[in-house]
Amino acid sequence: MDAVRIDNLTKVYGSGPTAVTAIRDASLVARGGELVAILGPSGSGKSTLLSAIAGIIDPSRGRIAIGGTTVFDDGWRVRDLRRFRREHIGFIFQAHNLIPFLTARENVLIALQIRGETGASAVRVAQELLDYLGVGDREHHLPEQLSGGEQQRVAIARALATSPEVILADEPTAAIDTERGQAVMALLRRIAREQGSAVICVTHDRRMIEGFDHIYHVKDGVVSDDQLLTRPSTEVLVEAHRLREAP
């Protein structure tokens, strides 16, 4: 079963002569255990696409299904999107990933608490995740006391805490240096394999695109599939991307 399936998705902001089409007839598929990249320059519509998958914005038309459940279908949408999000989707993004007044462990615990999981078992899960991601010894630190890479790993732990079918990552390496960025990407790949979640990662950082199962390019709202280039070398991908972006 597809973890995420998008068919002919269009998002138009505004109406009449001032209308702007951010996404045009986009289709995308991500299966459990896959690491999928959405690549594109700033303003291309990739964050809009991610927001639509997350149910943060309502598409103008098209269909989105997550874990086999239709979330949006030509104007109809599932009633309690926030609840749907907390049960099916995990989030990682570039910065401001963590709640600043909660410690690392509490940042993971909050995701569990929102799902109604509290007590010793929740604490154990949070601790295991932090240990798994190598930040177990930083559990009582506030985000401001953690490095960028540590913050990102705590955010990943929070995203994993509820065992979501889909993890949406928006520029997860943008706020950290290359070395740590590559470590985070390696971690996401490992998670996709080990947890069976579909990880959809929006990025414009060409250095990080190695190792994705699928790469979707977004340009001017048009999404194209690079399935034929599955697991290409970095050089080939970079060149392909450069050619696509060239005027």
Place this chain on the structure above:
Amino acid sequence: MNLALRDLRRRPGRFALSCLGVGLLLTIVLSYSGIYNGFVQEALGLIDTSGADVWVVQRDTRGPFAEQSRLAEDVRYRMAIVPGVVEASPYLFYTVQRAWHGRPLRFAVVGYDLHSRLGAPPAIVAGRGIAQAHYEMVTDAKLGLPIGTTLQLGLHGYTVVGLSRGMVASSGDPVAFLSLADAQEIQFVKDNWAIRSQREREKQTYEHALPIQPALSAQLAAQLPDNPELHTVNAILVRLEPGIDPQAIADRIGRWDYFTAYTAERQQQLMLAGSVARARLQTSLFRIVLAITATVIIAQIIYTMTLEKLQPIALLKLIGAPTRLIIGLVVQEALALGVIACAVALVLGHFTYGMWPRLVLVRFGDQVTLFAMVVVICLVASAMGIRRALRVEASAALTG
């Protein structure tokens, strides 16, 4: 896990400062309740402790506190024979201001009958009561005169032999209790120069009326008393037999030509309807203004605190936090601010009201009312913050 506590824990100093600021404001709100209660307590103190069931005053006046009243001292004997009256006792009340050791000493004098003791100080907290007919007095501790101090009043010096507590006039001036005779002498006995002037004036009046009988005019002038008002009092206090209706006695005395009689209850009403009523209006208006000010300030603080949390709130929404969790975060912080500020106000008030120049009497009911008011204020004030928090889009977490 309580998010509000976690958030407040992050900047405890700033939150404590906010609590202190609001707490000081609430101290003033609470003080105004206490000041009004103090006005009432002080205004009614002399009436409540007098032991009188009925107050007899000059016809159609509201004396002796709300208005000047003058009666002959011997009216007491007429009152004493009214059926149901156990005792009738003269009472004198006036205000004095003297310079004492370079500072103005302002106080109210109460002259009472040492035998009946109606109107006497209810309790002596230091020293003793008046034990002789002249030249002794009991003052309220608030006056600041130590026992043994002799104060020159009129022609004589009066020694403080005892101290009372909480006995002040409605103006807040502490009371000095003297024997009736001493109080009358201080108020009505003229000094020698005034007496000589008066005698000369009276002599000339008679000489003008009887120009051909100088001996008779001189004799008539000499017979006039030097202090004709010496036996004047302001009220007659009446104590009744148990079971006698004070209103019935007051009505009966009121039917006589020259007197008006009030029950103790009516005397209290007269007092409260006068200067205290105005003070009540004043303090009530001030309390309303302060309550509105407190609401605005708390709303501002809560709103600012919410603005600083918009990113985490957006993040919470993104990861699926229910609306009640976000509302709870804002409301709990507002309530924490209000409750702590309320506690600050209560503690601060408790330790400082004794130092205020006038009595500040905060009752348990006032404290409960303040707490309830603060809870309502916090809920109202948090509405603005909640509205802002609910307007935040989850997508704001992605955009940073």
